[in-house]
Amino acid sequence: MKLNYFKSKLFIKYILSYLFMLLVPLVLLSVIIYNSAVSDLRSEIEQSHFNQLFQAKTIIDSHMKQLSDTASQVAYDEQLAKYRVHDPYYSLEAITALKKYKATSPIVSEMFLFFHNDESIYSSAGMTGLNVFNNKYNFKGWKPDEIVKDLNTVKYPVVRPTTLIGRNPTTSGTENVLAYLEPITPNNPNPYGTIMYLIRESELTGLIDSIIGNYQGSSYIFDNRGLVLASNSNLEKPLDSGTLRSLCDLSTGIHSVKLNGEPHSVVSVKSYRNGWDYVTLMPSSQFLSNVLHIRNLMLLMFSIVAVCGAAVAIILARKQFHPIIDLVEFANSKSKVGGVQAEPHMAGDELARIRTALQEYSSRADLQEPYARNQFLLMLLKYGNALSISKELQGSFDIRFDKAYHFAMMIGRDSVPEDHLDAHDWQTMIEQLAKVEFPELAACVYGVELPKPSQMALIVNFDLLEGMSDIDQYHGIVQKVHDNIVGLFRLDPVIGVGACYPDPDQLNQSFIEACSAFESRMFSGHGSITFFESLTSTPGETLWVPSSLLLKLSQSLKQGSYEVAAQTISEGMNYFQNPDLSVKLKRCVYFDILNTMLKTGLELGIDNLTADISMYDASNSLEELKLHFLSLASRLCAIVERKEKTEEHSLIEQVITYIDSHYMDHSLSLEMVACKYSISVSYFSRFFKEQMGINFVQYIWQKRMNAVINELVTTNDPLKDIIQRVGYLDTPNFIRKFKKETGLTPGQYRKLYSHAEGDDVSEDLTHSEL
Structure with missing residues (x-):
């Protein structure tokens, strides 16, 4: 069947990507040209606008100065002297004079003359009492x-x-005006009267509009206190007081401001004569309308290039799409969708299939990487053989053993922490010590989480520093680790330190020594840091096996590490070759080694080891004794390994039994179960997932979900009581998760599947679920 390429979203993306690469240079060039044209035009318009507004400011200032000059002239005009104005004979001359002065200013709609403490006010229309006025x-x-x-x-x-409201009883309109009061005599601290000019707001804003010309903007005049004296706003939404204040505070010049969500060009001019601010607002969209012809030309060019480029893009896309089809077929052959083999070609979904396959593998790898890394290091501590592991595998775990010296450390505490915060600090320490470098000591540290709670191991690699002995550097690294733990994690650790070896394959020996030093400190109290090499010696140890070697042998058997046990037994057998050692003392050495192994077996619960033990005889060769000890060590280590596996199976059965009987307890948690069974939290989490196939939280949810379903179909109890009874306190969240998993709310599920007689779900419950 021939594949229809155009049904594939990925193929369409290929075409679009080629078009994109083709059009990018043109788009960039067009944007630069277009923006340059708009910017130049905008600058030109804004500068012209600024000059025109400055001209309008100058004209208004001249008008206001003329009003001040008129006030000065009135002050010295004999026709408008107080005594002549009040004289009935000369009052007509005063009115005529006021008409003349009013006519000199084109912006004044009315002019009034008032003498202090007078009962009348004079205008070009005549004298009026204040009450009438x-x-x-x-x-x-x-x-x-x-x-x-x-x-x-x-x-x-x-x-x-x-605002002037209704000049006379027959007029009901309103008109915004400015009342300009000028004292007479001007600039006199004791004026004897006041001239009041009424100026229509439209006179000032109309003057600005007539000078600026054709623009779809708004204009404002502010006084020196920031109050709006006159405005002509074309905005759909009036500006608030804060925005108006910010406009008034703008410096003289051209500004870009966003008003009511729309960009505007703001021109501001300040008058230094009276402190007024003249501000105009112009929407930025006006500038774009002037370059519309350029935009249309560019759109036409885009269309032509897109049509020509589409043909080329289709040809190139078809050549590049064939490998993707092959990869999709491979992904479909290795994956199943819903338990059914995927279709050979999922039209329009090729990339999704490839991505899904990669995500499946990646998610599995991501989930297993921390566990695999920790398991890798655990096996290394138990069996050694670091150099036999490929460099690629070490690199994938970000681990390297390319330094000169290596040793292991055991870190723990005297007791398992019960406090949640304390346990959290311990877990944080484990995470942050996964890999730590100390450049000043040329050391690299890798953390290994152990199954027992509050215990972890460290693998340390370091190179010798010039001028520092290996012992000093070795002790310095240990002290640095201790200080970091105490300083950063608020923990007081117990540390056992194994011997330092030049070969990373001997890390298992160093770990056994670290465990021995750790255990020795726990029982004998050697301080917070105990070095295996500094364990206290017993008098006369020069004649037989040192106690430190016996400790190492005991610990290797407890850990099930046959390699270290065999190496330790070989070291112990060397003491039989001491020429100063009598037969009696050799028997003591024999029994020291044998008793250590038997005692360790008894500590591990193995009490059937004495049946096959042959007594030491002088005729026995050293090789026979060594083989006898190695056989016993091999038997002990095999039993330990079998016991560990049995304990794992027993442990998971105990955990599942405990969870099944306590899952209705809302306080049940991963931390609580791990603490109960003396396992570290992260180890228990991985162990549970490995044994059960799902994680702890999913298992608890399934148990509670099944319990709720059972009660829904067999009882009439309220849903809230059922949910809380199974240990889930957040009822709304449970309902959402229930619906997501079953497709129904609990109430709907009960109606469909309930077998209880007289089942009745309240409307309130249904509403609360939805």
Whole structure:
């Protein structure tokens, strides 16, 4: 059957990738040209905008200066003197004069003259009493008594933005105005009156708009206190006070600001005459509309290149796609989907199949890597033979034995920690000591977690430093490890240290020695660090086997390490060759070695070793004695290994029995079970997964899930009580997980499968589940 390439998503991706490579240079070039055009145009428009706003500022400043000059002229105009204004004969001249002054300013809609403590106010329309004035001019937010107070007390020019509401009873509209109060005489600390100009807000903003020209923006005028004097906003959403304040605080120039989620070009100009700020906002999208023809040209170019490139991309993609098809067929041949062999070609899903296959292998490797690494190091400590392991395998575990000297250390504590935080610190220490380097001592340390809780081993490799003896460097490394553990992990460790060897194949001997030193410290109290070579000697040991050698023999048998036991027995047999040793003393040496092995067997629970033991006789050759000891050691080590496997099977049976009887206890945890059976948490986790095929949490969930299902179909008990009874306290989370696994909520499951008579699930339960 011919494969339809275009049904494959991966094939389409190949085509798109070639098009992408083809179009990238053009896209980059086009973007550079387009951005350059937009940037240049924007700079040109913004600079023109700035110049026009500066011009508008200059014109408004000149108008405001003209109002100040008018106030000065009024102050010295005899026609507007107080006595003439109040004189009925000259009052008409005063009104005519006010009309003349009002006409000189194009931005003033009305002009008023007020003398302090007077009951009347004068305008171009005539004299009006204050009561009549307040009835005619109703200002929003500016009460009549405040108006009178300001007219009587103002000593400096003041601008007050307000809203004029209804000039007369027949008018109901509103108009935003500026009330500009100028004292007379100006610049006099004791003015005798006030001129009030009413300026429409639209006059100022219209002036700005007429100068700037065609733009779809907003304009604002702020006073020296940051208040908005006039505004003409085209924004859909009004700006809040904080944003307005930030606009007022902008320095003179051109700025880019984001307002209401849209980028704007902001031009700000400050007037140093009266402290006012003139600000205009222009949406950045306006600049793009001016280069629309360039964008259209580029789109046309893209279309032409894409069509031409698509043909080339299809040809190249077909050539490159054939190896992928072969790889998919291989992945399908090695994998099954839902228990059924995968289809030869899963159209559109080739990459997913390859990825799934790789993820399956990768996840298995990732899950097993820590366990495999630790198991590899455990076997190395037990059997040695480091050099026989390939460099590739060592490299995959990030382990190297290329240094000059090697030794092992045993780290633990006197008792298993019961406190959770203390146990957590111990586990953290194990993780962080997986690999540690001490460059100053040319040493590299690898951590090995042991099955017993609160015990771990360290494998140390180091090169000799110039000017330092091997003993000093050896002791320095041990002390450095001890200090790091005490300083970083708040733990006070017990450390046993094995002898140092030049061959990594002898690490198993060093580990047995470290265990012996560790055990010796535990029973005799040699301090927090005990070196195997410094164990206390017994007087007269020069005549027979030293106690340290017997300790090493005992420990090797306990660990089931026949290689180390055989090496130790060979070392012990050398003492039979001492010419100063009498036959009686040789018998003592024989019984020392034999009793050590028998005592170790009894400690391990092996009590049937004496049946095949032949007594020492002077006619026995050393070779016969050695073979006899090796045979006994081999038997002991084999029994230890069989016992370990039996204990593993027995242990998992005990653990499963315990879990099956306590899974309804909500406090049941991995840590609690590991502590109960005296196993390290991480070792127990891996051991449980290896024996059961699923992890601890999944096993507990399955037990509780099955218990809930059983009670759902056999009882009418409320769901919450059932869930809590099986040890699950988080009811909503349980319901979500239940539905994810079964496709039904517990209530729906009960309705479908319940066999209990009169089964009734409440509506409240159903609603809570959903």
